[in-house]
Amino acid sequence: QLQLQESGPALVKPSETLSLTCTVSGASISSNDYYWGWIRQPPGKRLEWIGSGDYSGGAYYNPSLSSRVTISVDTSKDQFSLKLRSVTAADTAIYYCARDRRLCSGGTCYSGLAEYFQDWGQGTLVTVSS
Amino acid sequence: EVVMTQSPATVSVSPGERATLSCRASQSVSGNLAWYQRKPGQAPRLLIYGASTRATGIPARFSGSGSGTEFTLTISSLQSEDVAAYYCQQYNNWPRTFGQGTQVEIK
Numbered sequence: 001q002l003q004l005q006e007s008g009p010a011l012v013k014p015s016e017t018l019s020l021t022c023t024v025s026g027a028s029i030s031s032n033d034y035y036w037g038w039i040r041q042p043p044g045k046r047l048e049w050i051g052s053g054d055y056s057g058g059a060y061y062n063p064s065l066s067s068r069v070t071i072s073v074d075t076s077k078d079q080f081s082l083k084l085r086s087v088t089a090a091d092t093a094i095y096y097c098a099r100d101r102r103l104c105s106g107g108t109c110y111s112g113l114a115e116y117f118q119d120w121g122q123g124t125l126v127t128v129s130s
Numbered sequence: 131e132v133v134m135t136q137s138p139a140t141v142s143v144s145p146g147e148r149a150t151l152s153c154r155a156s157q158s159v160s161g162n163l164a165w166y167q168r169k170p171g172q173a174p175r176l177l178i179y180g181a182s183t184r185a186t187g188i189p190a191r192f193s194g195s196g197s198g199t200e201f202t203l204t205i206s207s208l209q210s211e212d213v214a215a216y217y218c219q220q221y222n223n224w225p226r227t228f229g230q231g232t233q234v235e236i237k
Contacts, residue, residue, distance in 0.1 A: 004173070047219075047231075062225040063225060064225070096173075117174075117176065117219075119173075120174040120175070122171070122172060
């Protein structure tokens with residue numbers, strides 16, 4: 001059974017870089033059928049997709065965050081990571097990692113297109129504060 | 131981006147009764163809609179995708195319907211373990227977006 005576990009600092013100072021890692025167990029991170037994504041939920045606000053990456057190095061980001069985000073996948077460790085630069089208090093949120101179903105049809109999987117989040121981690125609260 | 135609006139914010143239903151949750155899109159998302167359940171302290175769980183297809187292992191009391199801009203998640207006979215927040219998400223347009231959630235409570 002697939003398990004996803006987020007890890008990383010719970011407290012980050014303003015203007016610094018938020019770094020989180022998600023460890024995958026129970027499934028191959030090198031699957032062509034999935035991306036590996038990050039979603040967050042600030043207090044009192046709705047869930048927001050941050051971005052997703054795949055085992056070949058491709059990554060796709062929400063335009064609202066794309067200038068500050070990097071997502072990468074490490075197949076040797078079965079992990080993928082999130083880096084969010086220049087954080088402010090507005091980046092305080094619960095951060096979730098998830099397995100992201102790639103859009104495939106008729107045996108063809110489309111680059112940069114994905115559908116729903118098939119599996120999720122429990123989430124980790126990251127607070128941005130000095 | 132597509133704005134997803136869920137209603138009501140909270141629904142209170144007696145055990146064994148039906149719960150109906152709504153999700154509206156600001157523009158058509160065809161049938162490209164998913165529903166998730168989130169219980170406190172647990173990982174969110176995919177319930178429905180393609181507007182009406184239950185995910186693996188999801189009980190038959192959960193059903194989804196709708197297309198275009200109007201969608202519904204129905205819990206046909208509410209159980210105590212169904213107390214949770216429920217979210218819709220569209221994946222027809224980029225970026226993918228979520229509704230603000232509906233909390234299901236036991237009356």
